[in-house]
Amino acid sequence: MLNPRTHSKEHADSYYAATRAYAIEYPELEGQHDTDICVIGGGFSGVNTALELAERGFKITLIEAYRIGWGASGRNGGQLIRGIGHGLEQFRNQIGDEGINNIHQMGFEAVEIVKERVKKYDIQCDLKMGYCDLANKPRHMREFEEELEWLDKMGYPYESRLLQKDEMQQVVGSDFYIGGLTDMGSGHVHPLNLVTGEAAAAANLGVTIFEQSPVTDIEYAHERNSDQHKISTKKGYVTANQLVICGNAYVAGLDKELEGTVLPAGSYVIATEPLSEEIANKVLPQDMAVCDQRVDLDYYRLSADRRLLFGGLCTYSGRDPKSIIDALRPNMDRVFPYLKDVKIDFQWGGMIGIGANRFPQVGRLHPSVYYAQAYSGHGVNATHMAAKIIAEAINDETNRINDYDKIKHMRFPGGRHFRSPMLAVGMLYHRFKDLF
Template structure:
């Protein structure tokens, strides 16, 4: 099970092929998970021209590729394949961007999420160099996509990692040297405590690494804009079409309550919501809660004081804070990564004290929106992109770095299907372990492990 739904399933054999049948789902987090979009600042400010209602699947259709999942991974895989001339059907159980893709912090950051040194043995130096460059490319994919399809998603450039402790400064120094050594194409600079107020109006931080090639945006408007672009390229998109059965074979059959897709290839992009769809994938990704609050609009003077250059920022704690300004000058403040599977009773009550510590002069501000959702965590924090079998692909477990890496995964899968590159092979060299503890104890065990790292931050 994941942290959102408790799903019972059974494995059925038909003509020598097995598929999984989801028999029961019940919501564990009703405050943040509804059948339609849960209330958020993003939903309240969604673009009307791309906020389409796609039909449900009610018939049998044929496709070259069936993509399951209407988040960034699925939509961008479909878009990349349509660009290459494939007939693609995309199935989404609820709405396009319903999960993390439409709720995240909107921070567009270079890289694949975490340091690559632990994977040196699996990848070799050549592989590490390739993944590093792909991490830079992932941001450029979004830059190019927004320009090509004229997607209005409040894209702004400028991002800063924030140091709170001396060991964070060492990490920033190492990152700075890596950016120089790997030929990062965009402007970046390392700043000390004396310049921190150029970036953020708080006294908490002792240094930072500014990256003008990263930035922030409105994620729901990006995903719905990309879905609209995919539809214009010929992708058949079906919403409210939860997959109930998958039959694997030389051709796959993907069934929903009222329809079926028969395709040569299948791409599974369920990420934090993959439970009940494929056991092998569900066992390797753990859904974890993450939350955001949005204040009332700041005055122009307040906004200039809080984030003088309108950058997105993130601190380097394990239990990190991340925040930015919206287009209408609200402070969007996120954090509280939660592995327990249960939402706080009040997201505002849990998260606003963190905001008040950073900006005590904003304590009086009203909170207009509060929301959360599930991100997919892998045990080794390396994106899981690959193949279950020759004609079945998957992408998941971005561990909080999904905005850009989802776009990269879509490109790598499309390149593999089209046989134009073997870059996907690099990611498949990293083996992903199953979380210990089984479905019932997986979350508590990881929560205890993360508590240890949080205590290290405090100490």
């Protein structure tokens, strides 16, 4: 069952939608349009690909099925965390030492892209630096020690510090954690204002944006014996020399190959009423974004108006909880029992795209067709990096896309309706491992 709070043609009824700074609406696609490059998808990947390419002088048309930032880009926890993907070591035999190092460096660069974009276009999105990983077990602390050593080895320029249990009150007003690792090079942001602000910047550079225009058919150039792709919607179509597909969790129906390697999973957030300054300073004294290390992780931060935005509860069944508050509130109360009487003002959720190896899928589908998807819940910065390397490839600037293109992504077995239950069983196994 899909909760109407999370699925409609307009933005989800979230704290972000209620505090939009860029309430711009774009027209529906009608008639025939010709362009250099067509981008499908109005989330971070699509909008930033369009913006990067417009900055390079290309004529760009962007098509969004609903609203700019309608999907995960406008609904997520707003955590801007360095790094790209999970467990890079598993790909060393595919991309080599140089490829691994390149992606590590891009994980640092990705956050800088967001910071530079916000500054360049004066995007009002409450960007604030400061983040902390939270340890639930001694194993997590050992991993943090290794991470800190690695950051020092890589010459990471931002302050990072290992916190012991007796220091945790400096960051989180809870006794729930045994330690943490701070990172002043990561932070948090109002994601819907970021993506819609970027879309406004792209439109100002000449990008043609269409909303409420679901793509009904893609005819690739090689299928048409043509130099151009044809992208159709209900009321019109676009012909383009090159195409970029950024559907992520909502790629179903656009391309069978891309659809088969990414699965949608539900993720949810609640937002409290505004907290007093005293209570907000107790909850998160340094106003950092934080995240624990469990499979069923909690992540949370303060909004600019001192609400606690508390997220988690990733589901793989294809069904939303009937009440997101009832599902998430016990988790928040467990961490912060002194907030038990605080009112919840907003509840929302949506779909994130997950790949089998939990690494972003970025590459070429055909010689003039590019794609980016499957950020596995860590896409705020990785999407910006994906957009940049796709633009660099199209403009013949670099071949950095090859480091991603070489990585093999498993196709999930079963049809569209059988993949999610299979992933749910697999994640249940990992949850039991995490528990015991």
